[in-house]
Amino acid sequence: MKRLLSFLLIVAILVPCSVSYASETIKIGALYTMTGRGGQYGKDSEAAIKIALDEVHKKGLPGGAKLEVIITDDKNPQYAVSVAKRYITDEKCKFLFGIISSAIGLAVTEVSKEHKVIFIGTDHAATDLTANKFQKYYFRSSNNTFQSMMAGAMYLKDELKGWKKIAYIGPDYAYGRDQWMELKWALDKLGVQYEVVGEYWPKLYEPDYTSYITAIMKAAPDVLVNGMWGGDTVAFIKQAKPYGLFNKMKYFHVDAGGNYEVFAALGADMPEGLILSARHHNNWPDTPENREYVQKFYKATGRYPTYAAQGAYVGIHMIAEAIRKVGNANDPDALVKALEGMKIKCPEDPPGFTSYIDPQTHQIVQVQAIGTTVKNDKFPPAKYMLGNFKVYPAEKLWPNFEYIEYITKVKGK
């Protein structure tokens, strides 16, 4: 009897353990900027990850597996690299994920390459990562700056008439420098004739653009291209408006200028007619998928998403889909194969188009929509949103092997 009781006790202890082991937990090690000016992108990404995880678990994964996302503030490249290594060695994460800053993305892709762990980049946009710095375990779920700039060059060629003089202002680091190089390359390829009358390189997070604005006014370009993001854009527009800058030249800002947080922060101060775009728009395309995604985000957070959220949301779905295809998350090479060429429906996809992962560069291929600012208070606290959209087909934007060859020559592998 005593033996039987002991046996039953052991069974009682072991059975729940074996049940919990049956459904595997697949860990994803994410790094996001959670403080400072980029903090909102981190917070939005975190919220979108939760939404995507709910959807993924509702649909289910092979063997009832669950995804678990660990998020750490990325701080700087050195720190992010140490966290990424700890994710892999200590936490046994099967995927690296996220990252706002391109500088940090470029550092972490080396960890991914060395440890053969898949890294899904969700927000950083430096083209290098899916071009000259390509490595097979890196994939990106949001567009790179080249896609924005190629579409931008097409817009400048087809939609703006009679301009010749162009000036650029952008943050003095890779993201700002690359956009300008890419736009000029694309304009040259399209045969557009232009004259550069000024290049201005404020530091990232520069709080005061007053002297830049008066210098730009003096240069008097027909088109001012801006390569800033987030709060820098907000500060620039606030400071430039009373100088009448937007009445004297066309303002063109197509990678991050149309991100929602700019509209939210500026409210009624947003000038009308600026040419902007972003990697996701809350009001375009007007499809059930986009509406549902935006509303889910709003319900979860009480605010509308910035584009960073879509990258994180799509990234989680990419991982889930790859695991479903392979059956587990234990073979990174099989997961790479599953991700290559994967079609993935994104909120920003217009009717009749589904985004896909380019098998050669691992870059998500998406359409780009560029619009102008118009009054629209349907997404408060914004008082303006984009309208008059011009849409550029995904396959005309990426991959561009001629540019990849060029950037490899300029920057090296």
Add this chain to the structure above:
Amino acid sequence: MDFNTFIAQFISGLSTAMLLFLVSSGLTLIFGVVNVLNFAHGSFYLLGTYFAFQIMKLFNNYWAGLLAGTVGAGIVGMIIEYFFLKRIYGRANEGAFQLLMTYAFILIIDDMVKYIWGTEYKTIPKPAFLSGSLSIGSIMVPSYNVFIIIIGFLIVIFAWYFLMRTDRGKQVRASSLDRIMLSLLGTNVPLIMTLVFGVATAMGGLAGVLAAPLRTVTPGAGIEIIIDSMIVVVIGGFGNFWGALLGALIIGEVLSFGILWMPELATVLTFIVMIIVLILKPEGLLSKKAIVRK
């Protein structure tokens, strides 16, 4: 360069300089009188902005926000000085403790702001009558920038009068030279230090509110302005109030004309100026050599 361009660029530089002065004058005042290198000074700039945001949200009045941001930052400054910094004065390695403690307050205040107000960018509108522009000949200058320049000069005049013409001001100057003697003469030196800390952090708060309608109100904004303010203080001389004014004017104008003439080097120019000053006059342009504090 034509005259109009010169004036436009000069006024731009002046408006940048005045905001820099408001932050760095507080920083240098704290260093001069309280002998603390307050790394957290930018956090009071941030707090001023958010206090103003909150009050303006409730009352929809810019001036109430300006007052709340200035006074609120000053009160928090005094609380921090009285309850925390006072405890490390006079320790053998006070400098290291100051650095650690003020840096800790940067992180604490930044996270507190994020916790209370969130990470989204906030907006503080200008008063309606300052939202337009003034035309000076063919030059257009935003009224709000002119307002900032005027406030900056009013602060300079007020500070000059207070420091040079009042007994309390003389006590403040004396406490930066010889606290022991001042104390023996019956002055409540700890009170002066707390009040100076409060006034200096209030000036940081005032700068934050003044800058808010032009800049991005977001956690982390305080850290962004502290580097430039440090450069100003180094150029003018640590602890020298008038040095902060001179340093701010130099940096504002060097940056402004640098952007016009050599935009590629504009941001490096401020560091070049700092290096030249450090080589030629390491104690700063307006500081006397080797002041020994008692």
